[in-house]
Amino acid sequence: MTLYALRRLAAVAGVLLVICAVTFAIFYLLPxxxxxxxxxxxxxxxxxxxxxxxxxxxxxxxxxxxxxxxxxxxxxxxxxxxxxxxxxxxxFGYSYQNALPVWDLLTDRLPVSVSLAVGSAVLWLAGGLAVGLVAALRRGTVLDRSLMAATLASASVPVYFTAMMLLLVLVQQLEWLPYPDYRPITEDPAAWAGNLLLPWMTLASLYAAMYARLTRASMIETMAEPYIRTARAKGLHERTVVTKHGLRSALTPIVTIFGMDLGGLLAGAVITEHVFGLPGVGQLTYDAIFKADQPVVLGVTLLAAFFITLANLGVDLVYALIDPRVRYA
Amino acid sequence: MILQVRDLRVSFPAGTAVDGISFGLERGRTLGVVGESGSGKSVSSLAIMGLHREAAVSGSIVFDGEELVGAPASRVRELRGRRMAMIFQDPLSSLHPFYTVGEQIAEAYRLHLRTSRRVARERAVEMLAEVGIPEPRRRADEYPHHFSGGMRQRVMIAMALSCEPDLLIADEPTTALDVTVQAQILELIRKIQEDRAVAVMMITHDLGVVARVADEVLVMYGGRTAEHAPAREIFRSPRHPYTRGLLASVLRLTAGEEEDGGRLPAIPGNPPSLLAPPSGCRFHPRCARYAAAPDDACVTEAPEPRPAGPGGATHRTACHLIDISGGRR
Structure with missing residues (x-):
């Protein structure tokens, strides 16, 4: 297992070097x-x-x-x-715009993006899994169909539209939430969460819908497996059959997608950060691209690649924990 | 009688899979249930176990004096795995890929006998030894994918028998196995049955399996009883044209010497559809005897099983074209 992890880590380094070279080449070729x-x-x-x-x-x-x-x-x-x-x-060089080290720019912005990604991930995982599970177990009922219709609608709406609607209703009309203004968690955890709640909900509403549909499909497939019948034939409680025997298997495809999604978001949710004016890596990326700030774009690209490959590695390791058949392969 | 089934009917929204079958089973005896795919043999066994979730079950299933049709689901669940157990056709997909075989065997034992984890594990090791798995203590910690097909079926048997059930339902337990392994598994089931005086319901389409293990045979066709008799009589003097057809289509080593040049006789046509079963006797469209001498009763009236043949009341056949005295009408 340790050897496997080390081998995978070496592969990550290789992938990053290649991405670095490709990004570098693209900039060299740009007019x-x-x-x-x-x-x-x-x-x-x-x-x-x-x-x-x-x-x-x-x-x-x-x-x-x-x-x-x-x-x-x-x-x-x-x-x-x-x-x-x-x-x-x-x-990682200096920004052409303001002569600040790229590394400092990235590390300044990173906590914002990580806060956004992790917070919304918690929300969408909890919401998506719960909705998907209920829909799968109540398959074919009115409840299942309404939940799936709701997720379809939720997944079809663009992020900026959801953001605007939430801003309009929750901030302007009901005044339940403040207009997002990033505060570090180290200063004031309550203000940190309160200010990020809106962006979290915006991102989570999109992802939770996809996760609900995925969980439902995976769970329905798993519950039709012969080993579920075996579990029932043993006389186990339906609760145990669903959670211990069903859900654990149904989670494997979700772990894969979750790793990719989280990895991608850690390096900045460009649209969400832009809409809410959050000073994260996504916002930095947005500005750097428009100003042709090569060192910053290169740094951001590498950061994103780093998170995604790392998330992939994490997925594979978690996979090995969940599914014993993977361990010796 | 440990199990007494009377006029069992199992219906799905799409049609009736089992249409009034009756049989009884004593402790220490084996009933072979034979039929083609769709004859209702597996559906009957799942109904006895209370595992048919979307089906409507009517008639009577009395297990050790207790009526199971209409009994609370929780009561049937208590019996399941504890006093009646089941093994399935494909032992790989019937075992959970993520748990060790030891855990899977111990699970039902812990639940039903309320023992500690340690005691249940000891029981699992003991059961693995009993079903002939070498080094049971070490192998209890391995996963199903580490076992060969035959060994997996032994694990399934160990799991089914861990709580000392009174009834074992084996649904095509050897179909997915190599021929040599089939014989070992059948021998194991026979030996365990003798040692523990457990009643066995052996569901199969393989007459060879029935010949090896069954005391009594129930031949099913289209969800109904075709013939029900002691095993000896089924093979020596089959009465129902369908049973005769089944026996004639079994490959024999002497097949090449037969007068028709060695062509294996087959029953013409296909098993009946659940959605639109044939009227009267469900076998009449494929029946050689009906084709030779058509009788209106075969088309209009469903034949009831009635005593026929040398076995007297123990040998029952559902056919209009059989003379009760033993010969053809």
Missing amino acids: SDPAAHACGKTCTPEQVTLVREQMGLDRPVHEQFGGYVAGIFAGRTLGTGPAALECSVPC
């Missing part, structure tokens, strides 16, 4: 000129050339890429002469 962006609108061509040299953009791509990767693990000095910038480990 936009970061030096011109960094220099500003009033720069002469000579000044742009100077900036390009300073930023190392005139060097061959493999050297630039080598420098970037080396910087992550060893730190590096960017530029030469009096304008040189010391970039400490882990160095």
Whole structure:
């Protein structure tokens, strides 16, 4: 099991390196000129050339890429002469927009995105599993059909629409919730949760609907398995049959999807953060893309890739815990 | 009589699967229930166990003096696994893939006898030894996928017998197994039955299995009784044209020497549909005797099982075209 985990971890490193190279290549091939962006609108061509040299953009791509990767693990000095910038480990470069280290930008924004992702994940898992389970056990009844119709509606509505509606009703009309304004959990946990409740509900309403449908389908399939009949033939209580024998098997596909979804959200829910004005990684991504801020986009991409591959690894490890058939494979 | 079934009917929304069958079973005896797919043999056994959730069951099922039709579900559940147990056709899909065989055997024992986890585990090991699994203590901690087909069926038997039931229903227990393993499993069931004086209901489409283990045979066709007689008589002097057809279609080693050039005789046509069963005798569209000498009664009137043959009252056949004195009419 430990060996398996180590092997998988090495694979994660490989995947990240490849993603890094691909992202780097895409930016190298793009027609936009970061030096011109960094220099500003009033720069002469000579000044742009100077900036390009300073930023190392005139060097061959493999050297630039080598420098970037080396910087992550060893730190590096960017530029030469009096304008040189010391970039400490882990160095992901500096933002072209405001000359702040990308690493600092990411670590500043990360708690917001993690708070958003984890909080909504708790909500949608609880809601989705409960609704799916009830629908599966009451399959074919009016309750099942109404729940499934509701989830279909909930999953079909775009996030920004849900966000607007919730804002309108819960914040403006009923005034039950404050307009989201991020507060760190370390300062005031109650304010943290209260302010994030709206974004959590927005994201969760989308995901919970999908999880409810998935749970229902998986549970119906599992409850038709011969081993469920065996469990009933043993004289077990229906409760035990459903939870111990049914739900545990039905959870395996849900674990897979959950890992992917959570991994993707940890690196920022772009639309949700944007709608609610939350200063998370998603918001950072949004700005960086529009300003062609290559180091930031690269950093965000790597962060997202890191979370997704890590979530995948987590999924595989949890899978091995749930299903003994996976352990020795 | 440990089990007395009278006029059992099992209906689904789509049709009636079992249409009035009756039989009794003594402790220490084996009843072979034979029929094609859809003849109602498995449905009858599931109805006895109270495992038919969406079916309407009527008639009478008296288990050790207690009426089960109409009894509270909780009472039937108490008996299930404790006093009546069941093993199924496919031992791999009938065992839960996520729990060790020891846990699965111990589960029913703990529930019904209210013992500690440790005592139940000891019981599981003891049962594994009894069904002939080598190194039972070690193997109790393994998962079903570590076992071969025959060993899995032994595990199922160990599970079914752990609470010392009075009735064991075996639904095609050897169908999914290799021929050599089939013989071992049948021998095991026979031996356990002798040691414990348990009543066995052996459901099969395989006349070879019936010949090996059954004391009595119930031949079912289209949800009804075709013939019910001591096993010896079924094989020596089958009365019902369907039974005769079944016996004739069994492959014999001498088949190549028979006068028709070795072609295996088959019963023409297909088993009747539950949705629109044939009128009168359900077998008449496929019956060789009816084809030779059509009789209106076969089309208009469902034949009741009546004494026929040398066995007197113990040999009953549901056929209009049988002479009660023993010969053809």
